[in-house]
Amino acid sequence: MTRASSSPALAQTDQRLPLHARVKDDLIRRVRANEWGSTTPLPPESALAEEYGISVGTLRRVLAELAAEGLLERHQGRGTYVRRATFQHSLFRFFRMHGGTGQTPGSRILARNTQDAPAEVAKALNVEESSPVLHLHRLRLWDDTPFLVEDIWLPLPQFQPIANIALDELGSLLYPEYESRIGLIIGSATEELSVTQAPGEQAALLNCQAGDPLVRINRIARTHTGDVAEYRESYGLASSFRYQVEIN
Amino acid sequence: MTRASSSPALAQTDQRLPLHARVKDDLIRRVRANEWGSTTPLPPESALAEEYGISVGTLRRVLAELAAEGLLERHQGRGTYVRRATFQHSLFRFFRMHGGTGQTPGSRILARNTQDAPAEVAKALNVEESSPVLHLHRLRLWDDTPFLVEDIWLPLPQFQPIANIALDELGSLLYPEYESRIGLIIGSATEELSVTQAPGEQAALLNCQAGDPLVRINRIARTHTGDVAEYRESYGLASSFRYQVEIN
DNA sequence: AACAACTAAACCTTTATAGGACTAGACCTA
DNA sequence: TAGGTCTAGTCCTATAAAGGTTTAGTTGTT
Numbered sequence: 001m002t003r004a005s006s007s008p009a010l011a012q013t014d015q016r017l018p019l020h021a022r023v024k025d026d027l028i029r030r031v032r033a034n035e036w037g038s039t040t041p042l043p044p045e046s047a048l049a050e051e052y053g054i055s056v057g058t059l060r061r062v063l064a065e066l067a068a069e070g071l072l073e074r075h076q077g078r079g080t081y082v083r084r085a086t087f088q089h090s091l092f093r094f095f096r097m098h099g100g101t102g103q104t105p106g107s108r109i110l111a112r113n114t115q116d117a118p119a120e121v122a123k124a125l126n127v128e129e130s131s132p133v134l135h136l137h138r139l140r141l142w143d144d145t146p147f148l149v150e151d152i153w154l155p156l157p158q159f160q161p162i163a164n165i166a167l168d169e170l171g172s173l174l175y176p177e178y179e180s181r182i183g184l185i186i187g188s189a190t191e192e193l194s195v196t197q198a199p200g201e202q203a204a205l206l207n208c209q210a211g212d213p214l215v216r217i218n219r220i221a222r223t224h225t226g227d228v229a230e231y232r233e234s235y236g237l238a239s240s241f242r243y244q245v246e247i248n
Numbered sequence: 249m250t251r252a253s254s255s256p257a258l259a260q261t262d263q264r265l266p267l268h269a270r271v272k273d274d275l276i277r278r279v280r281a282n283e284w285g286s287t288t289p290l291p292p293e294s295a296l297a298e299e300y301g302i303s304v305g306t307l308r309r310v311l312a313e314l315a316a317e318g319l320l321e322r323h324q325g326r327g328t329y330v331r332r333a334t335f336q337h338s339l340f341r342f343f344r345m346h347g348g349t350g351q352t353p354g355s356r357i358l359a360r361n362t363q364d365a366p367a368e369v370a371k372a373l374n375v376e377e378s379s380p381v382l383h384l385h386r387l388r389l390w391d392d393t394p395f396l397v398e399d400i401w402l403p404l405p406q407f408q409p410i411a412n413i414a415l416d417e418l419g420s421l422l423y424p425e426y427e428s429r430i431g432l433i434i435g436s437a438t439e440e441l442s443v444t445q446a447p448g449e450q451a452a453l454l455n456c457q458a459g460d461p462l463v464r465i466n467r468i469a470r471t472h473t474g475d476v477a478e479y480r481e482s483y484g485l486a487s488s489f490r491y492q493v494e495i496n
Numbered sequence: 497a498a499c500a501a502c503t504a505a506a507c508c509t510t511t512a513t514a515g516g517a518c519t520a521g522a523c524c525t526a
Numbered sequence: 527t528a529g530g531t532c533t534a535g536t537c538c539t540a541t542a543a544a545g546g547t548t549t550a551g552t553t554g555t556t
Contacts, residue, residue: 018538018539018540019539019540020539020540054540054541055540055541055542056541056542057540057541057542058539058540058541061539061540075548075549076547076548076549077547077548077549077550078548078549078550079549
């Protein structure tokens with residue numbers, strides 16, 4: 001029950017906290033530091049407990065909490081794994097398309113260029129103003145019907161590979177492309193919803209009147225370590241947006 | 249480790265489930281049945297464990313899960329309590345008023361009458377169409393500046409006391425009134441956000457142009473037992489609405 | 497090559513125990 | 527009356543142990 005002698009891994013953590021909290025903090029740190037990919041399991045309970053110099057029961061409590069919070073995934077008989085971000089709760093899910101079931105999603109990149117980061121983009125990406133960024137202008141569709149206009153900004157030179165490849169090689173989903181071409185995994189994001197009125201350009205693309213209300217979603221996407229990797233502004237028809245939340 | 253003999257309270261639960269899951273289900277049922285108000289504590293761990301015929305460790309696991317899910321609140325040295333709904337996550341929180349800090353919230357009831365429930369309201373309240381309901385038309389303000397127009401429907405005769413009392417006796421918050429005058433506690437709610445354009449009436453009240461985009465929030469509020477107690481439609485200026493969500 | 501049986505490794509369930517920390521109220525003292 | 531001290535009651539931390547279930551792979555048989 002003494003807190004004097006403990007594993008070196010816990011040296012960095014707050015000594016006033018109970019053991020399980022300190023172990024939890026350290027495990028979060030190690031997950032963020034990408035110590036285990038999402039395909040290699042964490043060491044088994046017994047090994048981790050021994051490593052930290054704590055009992056298996058205490059370690060199990062920590063792992064159960066982290067699983068409940070969605071950071072880890074546990075499978076009886078198989079092991080404990082880092083959970084990939086699922087984006088189950090993205091606001092984008094709430095654009096309800098009229099069509100319904102049998103439709104397929106797609107995307108079309110309308111423009112790709114290198115820019116000096118405008119103030120707003122620089123602030124979101126956490127880079128110097130006017131530093132070079134890659135800009136994508138993109139349309140997202142259901143069965144060739146556009147429902148979302150997107151502007152996406154990526155810091156350079158980090159994302160240079162995305163600037164170089166042929167446009168038709170870019171898949172309809174960008175995050176797998178970041179992962180395969182740059183080895184960068186998006187771990188979390190912040191989205192902000194607001195309502196605007198359609199300027200002429202967006203109105204034409206979305207097939208509505210200039211001035212019609214649009215929902216704007218700004219997303220700042222980050223890696224597991226917390227570094228900002230992408231900033232995007234997406235516009236969709238407000239009339240097809242419906243967001244539900246349970247409160248208590 | 250046998251599952252044959254167990255507390256009578258568990259007889260109703262699924263015998264194939266592990267003990268902790270069955271106890272959890274039963275505790276949820278008892279909380280919903282209002283067995284403990286939010287001021288009287290649940291029985292202590294030791295008593296509950298004995299009642300269910302399980303060990304304290306297993307019971308603690310269940311209580312910890314329920315606390316993590318927000319159904320219970322635990323206080324070392326004091327006891328375990330049913331948690332009152334906080335509505336921390338209500339969409340209303342995201343109407344950002346320009347003013348800022350030192351302002352005070354208020355509300356003004358513009359109209360109160362008894363109606364035959366319109367189809368939409370009847371469906372939301374889960375009552376027969378054209379059955380009698382109480383309707384409130386209300387303005388919510390910051391420092392006398394209106395920012396939200398609300399229509400509220402309540403089932404009769406249940407809410408008759410609210411129909412009878414003088415309007416100036418109704419406080420600025422309704423849920424405490426339901427609680428003190430009817431003994432009805434709101435336990436959860438579902439909110440749905442959509443965007444509309446202001447009709448003339450709302451525009452005048454909110455001090456904007458007809459046709460300006462409005463955020464509409466429909467809320468269905470329920471008691472702990474799941475019965476619908478209130479339906480409301482609220483309209484606010486879209487330009488002052490900003491909603492943030494963390495995703496992973 | 498296909499299938500079944502076995503086995504090791506991993507997580508899961510349940511109980512038990514010893515001691516610690518926090519809270520509210522009772523009691524005592526000034 | 528005001529303020530401290532004590533104490534019973536309650537939840538919290540940490541460990542230990544015995545047995546169960548699930549998975550993936552290995553081995554053996556046909």
